[in-house]
Amino acid sequence: MVLAVETYSFLQTVPLTDFLFGTQWTPLLVPKSYGVLPLLAGTFMIVVGASLVAIPIGVASALFLSEYASDRAKRTLKPILEVLAGIPTVVYGFFALTYVTPLLKTVFPETQVFNAASAAIVVGIMILPMVASLCDDAFRAVPNSLREGAYSLGATSFEVTTRVVFPAGLSGVLAAFVLAISRAIGETMAVTLAAGATPNLTLNPLESIQTMTAYIVQVSLGDTPAGTLAYQTLFAVAAVLFLITLGLNVLANYVLNRFREVYE
Amino acid sequence: MENRVILDIDDVCIRYGEDLAVRNVTLPIYENQITAIIGPSGCGKSTLLRSLNRMNDFIHGCSHTGGIALGDMDIYDPATDPVEIRLRIGMVFQRPNPFPKSIYRNIAWGPTINELKGDMDARVENALRRAALWDEVKDRLSDSALNLSGGQQQRLCIARALAMEPEVILMDEPCSALDPVSTARIEDLLFELKENFTIVIVTHNMQQAARVSQYTAFLETGKLIEFGETEDVFTNPKNERTEEYVTGRFG
Numbered sequence: 467m468v469l470a471v472e473t474y475s476f477l478q479t480v481p482l483t484d485f486l487f488g489t490q491w492t493p494l495l496v497p498k499s500y501g502v503l504p505l506l507a508g509t510f511m512i513v514v515g516a517s518l519v520a521i522p523i524g525v526a527s528a529l530f531l532s533e534y535a536s537d538r539a540k541r542t543l544k545p546i547l548e549v550l551a552g553i554p555t556v557v558y559g560f561f562a563l564t565y566v567t568p569l570l571k572t573v574f575p576e577t578q579v580f581n582a583a584s585a586a587i588v589v590g591i592m593i594l595p596m597v598a599s600l601c602d603d604a605f606r607a608v609p610n611s612l613r614e615g616a617y618s619l620g621a622t623s624f625e626v627t628t629r630v631v632f633p634a635g636l637s638g639v640l641a642a643f644v645l646a647i648s649r650a651i652g653e654t655m656a657v658t659l660a661a662g663a664t665p666n667l668t669l670n671p672l673e674s675i676q677t678m679t680a681y682i683v684q685v686s687l688g689d690t691p692a693g694t695l696a697y698q699t700l701f702a703v704a705a706v707l708f709l710i711t712l713g714l715n716v717l718a719n720y721v722l723n724r725f726r727e728v729y730e
Numbered sequence: 731m732e733n734r735v736i737l738d739i740d741d742v743c744i745r746y747g748e749d750l751a752v753r754n755v756t757l758p759i760y761e762n763q764i765t766a767i768i769g770p771s772g773c774g775k776s777t778l779l780r781s782l783n784r785m786n787d788f789i790h791g792c793s794h795t796g797g798i799a800l801g802d803m804d805i806y807d808p809a810t811d812p813v814e815i816r817l818r819i820g821m822v823f824q825r826p827n828p829f830p831k832s833i834y835r836n837i838a839w840g841p842t843i844n845e846l847k848g849d850m851d852a853r854v855e856n857a858l859r860r861a862a863l864w865d866e867v868k869d870r871l872s873d874s875a876l877n878l879s880g881g882q883q884q885r886l887c888i889a890r891a892l893a894m895e896p897e898v899i900l901m902d903e904p905c906s907a908l909d910p911v912s913t914a915r916i917e918d919l920l921f922e923l924k925e926n927f928t929i930v931i932v933t934h935n936m937q938q939a940a941r942v943s944q945y946t947a948f949l950e951t952g953k954l955i956e957f958g959e960t961e962d963v964f965t966n967p968k969n970e971r972t973e974e975y976v977t978g979r980f981g
Contacts, residue, residue, distance in 0.1 A: 537790075611827035614785060615887070618821035619840030619894060620813045629843065634830055 469708060472701030479695055485702060491665035491676075493699045494685070500699065502706060504665040508582065508675035512657055515586020515671060516593060516650040521643060523590075524597025531598070532605035533627045551595035559659030562588040567660065574672055580662025583671035588660065589653050593646045600645065604638020605631050637721050644718035648711045654679040678707045733760035736928050737782065737819075737898060742796035744777050744786065744952075751777045753952040754796075759898070759945075764920060764929045766943035766960065768936060770980065774952040775932045776824075779900050782930065783819040784812045800898070817844060820891030821900045825907045826883035828875035828890070833858075833867050836875045836886055840894045853893055860926075861889035862919050881912025888919065892927075899923070901931040905938065917942050936976055940964050948972045 477485065480500045488501015527547070531540055566584040571577045577584075608631050616630045617623075632639075662674030663684050676684070682700055690696045737759035744752040752774040759765050767775040777786065784805060786792045798805040805815055828836050837854040840846075846853070854871070858864040863885045867878070875886055884904060891899055905913040920929060920942050933939050939946055939960065946963040948956045948971075956963055956972040967973040974980055 609827070611823060611825060612829060614788070614821075614823060615827040615829065615890075616839075617788070617812075618783065618785065618816055618823075619890065620816040620844050621840075622813055625843050629839075630829065 469701055469705050472698050473705040476695065476698035476702040479698075480702075489667050491681075493696050494688075494690075498695075500702075502678075502703065504667040505676060505678045505681055505703060506706070507667050507669065508661065508665070509651055509677040509679075511582045511669065511671055511675060512586045512589055512653070512661065512677055513647055513650045515583060516589035516653075517643070517647060519587055519590025520594045520597045520646055520650075524594050524642070524646070525601050525639060527594075527598045528601030528605055529627055529632065531602050533623065533631060547595040547598055550591065551599075553592075555592065555653065555655040556659065558588045558592050559585075559656035562656060562660035570672070577672045578662070578674050580660065580664070580674040581672050582661050582675045585657045585659075585661035586671065588656050589650050592653065592656065593649050596649060597642050597646045600642035601635070601639050604635035604642065607638065608634040637724050641718045641722040644714050644721065648714040648718070651707065651714070652679060652711055654683060658683045678703050682707075733763060735759065736761040736801065737930075738797075738799045739778075739782075740797040740799070742778070742781065742794070742798060744774070744781055744795075745793045746777075746789070747791045751952050752781070752949075755949070755952075755954045757947055757954060757957055759928060759930055761928050762924055762926075763944040764924050764931060764942055765945040765947065766939035767930065767932045767947045767949060768934065768939045768975070769949035769955075770975070771934065773949045775934075775949050776902050778949065779902055779930060779932045782898070782900055783816050783821055785821065787812060813844075817894060818896050819898045819900060820894055820896035822884070822887050822891055822902070822904045824903045826880055826887050828878070828883050828886050830874065830876055832872045833875050833878070833886060834871040837890050837893045840890060844894070846894070857889040857893035858886075860892050860923065861885045862915065862922075863889055879912075881908050881915060884908060884912065884916065885919070888916070888923075892923075896927070898928045898930065901929060903932055903934065905933070905935070913938070936964075936978070948975060950975070 485500050485502055487503065488499060489503050490499035490501050491504045492499045531543060535543065562584045566587050567577065567579065567581060570584055612630055612634060613626050616626045657677045658680040661677060661680060663676050663680060664674040665676045666673060668675065681703055685696065685700050735758040739755060739757040742752055742755045743750060755778060767779060769775050780786045781794060782798060786794065794806060800818060804810060829839060834854055837857050838850050841850065841853055855864060858867060863882060866882060875883065878886060905916055917938065923929060931943065943960045946958065946960040947954060948963060950971055956967060956969045963972060964976050967976060
């Protein structure tokens with residue numbers, strides 16, 4: 467409700483098209499400009515980068531856990547993954563700033579101190595346990611009778627994994643992706659620390675950027691007086707964020723529901 | 731007996747951990763005949779059946795001793811590739827387990843991954859015809875196999891096994907999840923299939939064993955109590971326990 471009211475009064479001052487399609491985001495500086503695109507681009511870059519890290523590793527480890535791992539390996543690996551999920555996000559941010567960024571610098575010397583790549587990598591590590599555990603659930607839900615059927619037709623375990631288990635669990639995997647992506651979009655602390663606070667319409671991951679969530683932190687921490695336009699931008703950005711994650715969750719639910727109907 | 735032994739089960743014991751599920755079973759399976767394995771629940775008949783194509787490999791803690799030979803192939807020789815065994819010994823399971831794919835791709839799946847040669851369309855049609863399913867599905871081969879009825883799904887699974895052109899087909903209570911009409915259709919089918927294939931069927935339906943099989947093995951608590959021609963086992967059993975079982979006094 468608050469979100470809608472404040473967003474509405476924000477849009478009274480700034481036209482919707484300027485907000486959605488403007489390429490400059492400088493609500494706190496003069497000249498003021500309210501194009502949300504740089505923040506969206508920043509968020510987008512984190513999401514893509516984090517997905518590139520989390521999805522392949524997550525799916526691979528889920529397949530390994532559900533199809534290949536011995537009970538002992540499972541007992542060791544699962545808790546490790548869960549520990550990754552339990553680390554506070556601010557620690558991840560710090561890790562990005564003090565470890566990942568210097569590492570990136572040795573490979574790409576032009577890397578800035580605050581950069582999207584490093585933040586994306588740690589966000590990827592952060593959502594990895596979620597991707598792995600949701601995919602693991604999806605693969606485990608594939609009935610054993612399908613695996614046996616495939617083996618009885620002379621399939622190797624690799625063929626069973628790639629041609630039966632993976633496709634049968636695919637909708638669960640997709641749902642995991644969508645949930646992981648919405649988690650990456652919403653991620654705040656690590657990106658605020660590691661990616662910087664420079665609303666910057668760029669697709670170069672080595673530059674400093676700002677995501678929607680990081681902007682919200684920045685403005686909420688400062689002394690922006692309530693009721694001003696700058697204050698209202700918070701709500702406008704939050705509304706965009708909310709709509710995106712809501713959309714993604716609805717999508718994930720839809721995919722999951724389809725998934726449940728697959729075997730019967 | 732003039733029938734040729736295709737599968738030779740020699741002194742097989744199967745353990746789940748410490749439990750002995752199958753004890754010293756020695757049994758010949760004759761070529762182009764239907765052999766039924768009967769016995770009360772938990773007697774080890776499914777376990778024995780699954781050992782024939784090494785499906786027990788996937789069961790944690792299951793161990794095997796004794797020899798099983800398919801022609802000149804020793805199934806439990808560590809050097810034998812289980813994939814090779816399963817190309818020659820197909821299997822149909824208790825519950826229909828079609829892949830969540832189209833009817834066509836269910837049949838074509840095995841031949842595709844094993845890179846069998848020949849015209850795939852012809853192979854699919856042939857398999858479906860042999861499983862007496864062709865006329866019902868020929869116009870909707872691209873429909874999902876999951877839209878078929880239970881009986882049709884089970885015949886699809888039989889067709890899927892047939893498409894690999896195995897020598898032996900193992901059936902683990904293939905009718906237990908089906909209604910009487912579907913069951914009758916599958917039993918009719920078995921008669922036709924025996925012309926080209928050897929069938930081993932596990933069933934706890936004694937009428938079914940009597941109707942479809944030429945040979946019957948009766949198992950109790952993992953031991954082979956009696957094996958012989960079906961007619962003898964049912965009308966003139968040598969063992970008291972067999973007689974009590976087939977006349978319905980227990981089990």
